[in-house]
Amino acid sequence: MTTTIFDSPLGQVRVTGDNNGVSRISCTDVSSDEPVSTALPEPVEQAVAQLMDYFGGSRQTFDFLLNPAGTPFQQSVWKALLDVPYGTTLSYLALSRRLGDEKAIRAVAAANGKNPLWIVVPCHRIIGSDGSLTGYAGGLWRKKWLLEHEQGGSGQLSLF
Template sequence: MINTYFQSPLGLVRITGDDNGVSAISCIDVTTDGQPAEILPGPVEQAVLQLQEYFAGDRKMFDFLINPAGTPFQQNVWRALLDVPFGTTLSYLALTRRMGDEKSIRAVAAANGKNPLWIVVPCHRIIGSDGSLTGYAGGLWRKQWLLEHEGSFRQMRLF
């Protein structure tokens, strides 16, 4: 696995992957001693380019190869997240209903929180049933920024 880094409006982005796909994308708050790899596997190089286009406002969908590790249930939730379009939001309850079992809302929320592919698998688009922001591993301020960047929320409050 190779790690590479680039600076984004939300902090330092770390992308991990190999020729089989990108396995993790995260934003880290601290600087790292790691240097970007000189030769990147194709999917990792595409991820860097496409995320930079996303932050510049020039991309709404991602099409590089992904390969996240997770349980079959988590993989199922992450596939469902891919169906939430750019510029829209969905509640946890609505997501579980789409998946066919609204009783699994806690398990779906937990799987959402374990999503290793920040932005690309759009867990930031999942909000509370009352329209409120709910937990986000990268911090609620990043979730708000992403939703505003995508035009989902223009008058959102964190509290």
């Protein structure tokens, strides 16, 4: 596995992967002394370029190879997250219904919280049924920033 780090408006972004795909994307406020590779596998190189385009406002979708590790249930939730379009939000309940079991809302929320591919698998687009910005591993301020960024910086979020 190869890791690289770059600066973004939300902190340092860490991208990890190999030729089989990107397995982890995360963000932190803490500067890292972690060694980074200069020879990047193509999926990692593509991820960095596409994420930089996203932050620059010129990209709304991603098309590099993904390879996250997770249970079959987590994988199904993460796949469903890929169907939530840029600039929109969906409630945890609505996501549970899309997956065929509204009673699984807690399990869906837990899988959402374990998403290893920050931004690309858009868990930030999942909100509370009342429109609240509930739960986000990267911090609610990042979730708010991402949603506003996708709304064109208008500061007005739409539930659906």
